[in-house]
Amino acid sequence: MTDLNNMGQKAQDAAFELGQLGSKVKNAALLQMANSLVLNTKQIIEANKEDYENAQKNGMKKAMLDRLLLTPDRINDMADSLRQVVDLPDPIGKIDRGWETVSGLDITQERVPLGVIGMIYEARPNVTVDAAGLCFKAGNAVILRGGKEAINSNIALSETLRQALKEVGINSNAVQLIDDVSHETAQKMMELTDYIDVLIPRGSGKFIKMVVDKSKVPIIETGAGNCHIFVDKDADLDKALKIIINAKVQRPSVCNAAEKVVLHKDIANQFLPDLYDALRANSVEVRGDILCRAIVPDIVPATKDDWNTEYDDYIIAIKIVDSLDDAIKHINKYNTKHSEAIITENYxxxxxxxxxxxxxxxxxNASTRFTDGQQFGFGAEIGISTQKLHARGPMGANELTTTKYLVQGDGQIRK
Amino acid sequence: MTDLNNMGQKAQDAAFELGQLGSKVKNAALLQMANSLVLNTKQIIEANKEDYENAQKNGMKKAMLDRLLLTPDRINDMADSLRQVVDLPDPIGKIDRGWETVSGLDITQERVPLGVIGMIYEARPNVTVDAAGLCFKAGNAVILRGGKEAINSNIALSETLRQALKEVGINSNAVQLIDDVSHETAQKMMELTDYIDVLIPRGSGKFIKMVVDKSKVPIIETGAGNCHIFVDKDADLDKALKIIINAKVQRPSVCNAAEKVVLHKDIANQFLPDLYDALRANSVEVRGDILCRAIVPDIVPATKDDWNTEYDDYIIAIKIVDSLDDAIKHINKYNTKHSEAIITENYxxxxxxxxxxxxxxxxxNASTRFTDGQQFGFGAEIGISTQKLHARGPMGANELTTTKYLVQGDGQIRK
Incomplete structure (x- = not known):
């Protein structure tokens, strides 16, 4: 079994070195990583082919197979995303605040790297590159543990990144991959509190829940999105229709897609038939409560479970409420604290x-689909936090930092 | 057994109401709590007497007994600390940042309460009041679980605060105490992920470690302090002596007290004898490595364990190093990431x-004893975070908040 303590110690040593690097050096390394990916396209695709064929043999679903597949274009995209990370502002060294205390001490609170970040994720090999790039930008060492389905791709990708680091004279243990994909090693990783400062899981809701349950390392929970759009009695119904269709249909499999619509009763009679037609025209299965079905009988009856469910599919459930207060109550009860929208012209x-x-x-008056690091202008994201501690919402390089208080005195002692 | 789900639901409902309250209303409630404590002094002291007598019977140590004891003066101090919380700025509603995206969305990131905070702590009843006050200021409901030794005091204190809330028309479930002090209930509390947003343990290192190990609720780790003072070759040795004595002796039992001294070899011969005499004159047991003992033979030999140990007592261990780099390496290896100091005149x-x-x-050039919410100017503190996630260092009301992104559009959909 992989010696995770040894790996953790190496990561910590690398993190100490990374913490002292300036932006220029870090950016040069990121460019080298990007170029190396492109140069190694052939080897990476060969490794990926092995994963792909194994997955086919094991009967992986088509949508998942597509996520696993690497092509020259996709490798170029990975390289481009690293180049975009170069252009991001360096979060390290920023002074968040500073003041002088009554005892004459000068205190500044400065942004510093977290240290060692653990990433534990499922099949998509692009996470390997995205996570390594963003962690590195913020001065952190990263320990990666991807899914067994992508293990050959992940080895090829991480070795490429490590080689690039070596070429620019940086400790290659800034990026390490756990190549032992056993459950025992994953469990050990989740208990590596002496070395890993934060663990970020990426994958299905079920996978993330498993990590939340089992990890002793502090984690940042990402991803679950049971997102609602509330159409108020004073909504512009054209905007409402466009936004709901966009939020449901543009990419139904992602966490910021809308899963529920809540309608104010005053506009339900007028709006629901149009909404139903538009959703059906986009192949969406429409479920609804008894009030919805009284207006459009073809709507499928929603069960209690529907209000809690994140479909990630061409399905939506609609509820009619008496008031704005009822809408807020319903949403706060069932949402996963991800993204919620109101459509209204009423201030x-x-x-x-x-x-x-x-x-x-x-x-x-906007689509929930905008909850995304790129759309927010962060350039890249490591995930969308649905917890309240440390980071909330799309997480960019800034969210991969912590702070340190620097206190300057001239001999002060406490009275 | 206490129905913690029911308690959690009540706390969540109260938190929703608290989140909507303005500063004026919250401050009026805090003043009412302070006044009620003073008015209820007699009942609180009676309840505390019961705890104190039980603890005496059970052979509690004198230092611990003193921490448990409540007097009219100490109750006045608790009330005063609540009044100080009134004077703090309200962290809620502050805009951390804001910008317009390329798609024309206006985004602001605003400070909001965390929601429901769990406090799990040992014997000191003043934590009950301090935590309730600070959580309330930041708009959070709190669920308190104190030690069994202080259970009668905690019931009297929390009931006083709840009554005060009722009197000003605020949901008294903003402050709830778990009065069942069984281990089973503590364990249930640490698993109450549906209701508690963050759990903060206060107490001995052993107690905090237990909570870190067992909690499924995200926690903020507080308290462990193996703090070092490094005396550089260019130190002002008068400052060094005063700072070391202050940091070790002024209050040895607390986490920001110095536990270790690291000396640059160039000043060791000159400085160590004076340091030894001053420490001994203050009844401190002095341990040291072989180099120290070559200079002052009376120094007790330090073992390997010493470098890892937080004594919280009149003991200190001294190590001599060859260089600044060696000092940094030694401190980063053995410290608990709490507070570290260099004494030097060298820029x-x-x-x-x-x-x-x-x-x-x-x-x-200052004593580590300044790592403290009051000394930092936060007015009060809920603990000193030694983890890197969410909050690091002294935590005031600001650290008991999270953020929410507010996005305003005029019909934007994602392309």
């Missing part, structure tokens, strides 16, 4: 919804 | 130490 309704909804991102 | 040595030491607070 006070917008203000109330924005204040009272408990979620990472709350929208007025 | 470059200070800069290097401040940059390369991995700790919540790093000092030049």
């Amino acid at each position: 006070s309704a917008s203000r109330k919804f924005m204040k009272q909804i408990d979620a990472a991102v709350v929208y007025t | 470059s040595a200070s800069r290097k130490f401040m940059k390369q030491i991995d700790a919540a607070v790093v000092y030049t």
Whole structure:
């Protein structure tokens, strides 16, 4: 079995070195990583072919197979995403605040790297490169543990990145991959509290829940998205229709896609038939409560489970409520604290919804699909945090840092 | 057994209401809590007497007994600390940042309460009041679980605070105490992920370790402090002596007290005898490595364990190193990432130490005893975080908040 303590010690040593590097050196390394990926395209694709064929033999679903597949274009995209990380501002060294205390001490609170970040994820090999790039930008060493389905691809990718680091004279243990994909090693990784400062799981809801349950290392929970769009009585119904269709259909498999629509009763009679037709025209299965079915009998009856379910599919469930307050209550009860939207032209309704909804991102008159590091302007993201500690919402390089208080005195002692 | 799910639901409902309260209302409630404590002094002291007598019977140590004891003065101090919380700025509603995206969305990131905070702590009843006050200021509901030794005191204190909330028309479930002090209930609390957003343990290192191991709720680790003071070759030795004595002796039982001294070899011959005499004059047991004992033979030999140990007592261990780099390496290896200090008049040595030491607070020429919410100017603290996630160093009301992104659009959909 892989000696994780040894790997952890190497990561910690590399993290110490990374913490002292300036932006220029880090950016040169990121460019070298990007170029090496392109240069190694052939070897990476050969390794990926092995994974792909194994997955086919093992009967992996088509959508998953597609996620696993690497092509020259996709490798170019990975390289481009590293180049974009180069252009991001370096979060390290920023002074968040500073002041002088009554005892005459000068205190500054400065951004520093977290140290060692663990990434534990499922099949998509692009996470290997994205995570390594973003962790590196913020001065952190990363220990990667991908799924067994992508193990050959992940080895090829991480070895390419490590070689690139060596070429620019940087400790290649800044990026390490656990190539033993046994459950025992994953469990050990989740207990490596002496070396890993934070563990970030990426994958299905089930996978993330497993990591949350088993990890002793502090984790950042990402991903679950049971997102609602509330159509207020004062909504512009054209906007509402476009936004709901976009939020449901543009990419149904992702966490910021809409899963539920809540309608104010005053506009339900007028709006629901149009909404139903538009959703059906986009191949969406429409479920609804008894009030919905009284307006459009073809709507499939929603069960209690529907309100809790993240479909990640061409399915949506609709509920009719009496008031804005009822909508807020319903959403706060069933949401996963990811992204929620109100469609309204009413100032006070917008203000109330924005204040009272408990979620990472709350929208007025826009699609929930914008909850994304790229769309927010962070350039890249390591995931979308649905927890409240440390980071909430899309996480970029800035969220992969912590702070340190620097205190300057001239001999002060405490009275 | 206490129905913790029910308690959790009540806390969540109260947290929703608290999140909507303005500063004025919250501050009026805090003043009412302070006044009620003073008015209820007699009942609180009676309840505390019961705890104290039980503890005496059970052979509690004198220092611990003293921590448990409540007097009219100490209750006044608790009330005063609540009044100080009134004067703190309200962290809720502050905009951390805001920008317009390329798609024309206006994004603001606003400070909001965490929601429900769990406090799990040992004997000191003042934590009950301090935690309730600070959590409330930041708009959070709190569920308190104190030690069995202080259970009667904690019931009297929490009931006083709840009554005060009722009197000003606020949901008294903002402050709840688990009055069942069984281990089973503590374990259930640590698994209450559906209701508790963060759990903060306060107590001995052993107690905190137990909570870290067992909790499924995200926690903020507080307290362990194996703090070092490095005396550089260019130190002002008068400052060094005063700072070391202060950091060791002023209050040896707390986490920001110095536990180790690291001496540069160039000043060891000159400085160590004076340091030894001063420490002995303050009843401190002095341990040291073989180099120290070559200079002062009376120094007790330090074992390997000493470098890892937080004594919280009148004991200190001294190590002599060849260079600043060796000092940094030694400290980063053995410290608990709490507070570390360099004593030097050399600009470059200070800069290097401040940059390369991995700790919540790093000092030049000041006592580590300043790592404290009051001393930092936060007015009060809920603990000192020694982890890197979410909060690092002294935690005030600001650290008991999270953020929410508010996004305003006019019909944007994602392309």
